[in-house]
Amino acid sequence: MDSKTRAKLRAFASQIKPSVIIGKEGISENLIKQIGMDLDSRELVKVSVLESEVDYKAMLDELCVKLKAEPVCYIGKKLVLYRYSTKKNVKHILENT
Numbered sequence: 001m002d003s004k005t006r007a008k009l010r011a012f013a014s015q016i017k018p019s020v021i022i023g024k025e026g027i028s029e030n031l032i033k034q035i036g037m038d039l040d041s042r043e044l045v046k047v048s049v050l051e052s053e054v055d056y057k058a059m060l061d062e063l064c065v066k067l068k069a070e071p072v073c074y075i076g077k078k079l080v081l082y083r084y085s086t087k088k089n090v091k092h093i094l095e096n097t
Helices: 001-012 029-042 056-067
Strands: 020-022 044-049 072-073 078-082
Touching: 001 044, 001 056, 001 072, 001 078, 020 029, 029 056, 029 072, 029 078, 056 072, 056 078
Parallel strands: 020 044
Antiparallel strands: 044 078, 072 078
16 A cells, blocks of 8 residues: 555544454454454444553554455554455445545
8 A cells, every 4th residue: 555545544544433442352353353344344444442551553463464454554542444345335435535
């Protein structure tokens, strides 16, 4: 992903609220499924992390590998992921920009 695309996605992400919260248990299979469903329906997902003693970059990378998604950014305790959706009737956020 190039820097222009990443900047557009960061701008979109600043306007949305976190749809998933990662708690004490960390990354579980149910969490992966939930984020995967959100990515299929929205393409861009913001995740909030409750733990403070976490390597956010490593967590973002792990989620991206497991979900086959692109890392957009991590700011503070928020992680942003993007994955193009092949699901029908989904408005693609990068097509009309």
